[in-house]
Amino acid sequence: MHAQILRGHLHLPRRPAQLPPDVVDFTGRAREIARALQALPGTVGITGMHGSGKTALATRIGHLAAHRFPDGQIVVRGHDVAGELLRAVGVENATGDKAALWREKARGKRFLVVVDDLPSPESVRDLHTLGSAVLFTSVRRWNELPGVTWLKIAGLAVPEAREFLRKVLDPARIAAEQEAAAEVLAQVSHLPNPIRVLGGKLSARPTWTVAMLLKQMDRELVLGEAVPSDCRAVLAPLIKADEQLTEEQRHLLTCFARQKADVIDVAEAVRLSGGGIGRIDTLLESLADVHLLEPLEFGRYRMPRFVQMFFGLRTLAPSS
Known part of the structure; x- marks a missing residue:
């Protein structure tokens, strides 16, 4: 050797x-x-x-x-x-x-x-x-x-999402505003990546309350060139998903979000979008395949709240 x-x-x-x-x-x-x-x-x-x-x-x-x-x-x-x-x-x-x-x-x-x-x-x-x-x-x-x-996998279980937020943000601040913290987690469907970004933002602003963060989210979560970097980081998963959608898929999700529809069936989807039932059924399944809709039972789907918020904001976005 x-x-x-x-x-x-x-x-x-x-x-x-x-x-x-x-x-x-x-x-x-x-x-x-x-x-x-x-x-x-x-x-x-x-x-x-x-x-x-x-x-x-x-x-x-x-x-x-x-x-x-x-x-x-x-x-x-x-x-x-x-x-x-x-x-x-x-x-x-x-x-x-x-x-x-x-x-x-x-x-x-x-x-x-x-x-x-x-x-x-x-x-x-x-x-x-x-x-x-x-x-x-x-x-x-x-x-x-x-x-x-x-x-x-989808969002974390509610107790796990709270535990994760406590790891990236001072637990005392969460304990002081438990309802507001729960609302922040719910808005992003308990997904870990957005939770990390939002917890980090609050950690960098020690004088902010969790309620202030909610107000800031409502004010800033409008799609367009003016989206702040931390807001864009929160939305990054759905921005990436949106880039891979067809116009038909995007239109259908926007219709659901505009109606604030949590649960959608095929007949309701046809009414909202104006498409034929066969085509709509195919589109719903394709959106479930990439987890933008959650299949409940045959012909019925749930739209996660984070997805609903994102595509609802598309209707508010300034035209290019």
């Missing part, structure tokens, strides 16, 4: 450790974490709307399970999933069937592969090998993928 080192011929196997740091104030999701840990090694998919904390949950699961995958933990953010995996183990500029080459490299080893924001089901379909695990996040649930244990 000494001689190989001197000649430069010793090539130790790469053991990538690419997991980002764990989120120190991670809160909740105990049931989802337990289910994922039970399913690994295997394929686990985490789905939910933008801002629901899919990446943070995947990171937490990765750290809890890392010791079970001694050959390395690889994180991929991009469209060439197989190519990124090969680069992580030292194979540069691979050509041909990259998935097959990855399976060859991973055979007999235990890797944890985390794919953040899965670009397509085809990009991971042929990557799983015995003993290794694939953990991915995706807004959409790709039902065509076989053997996936799916975790669907």
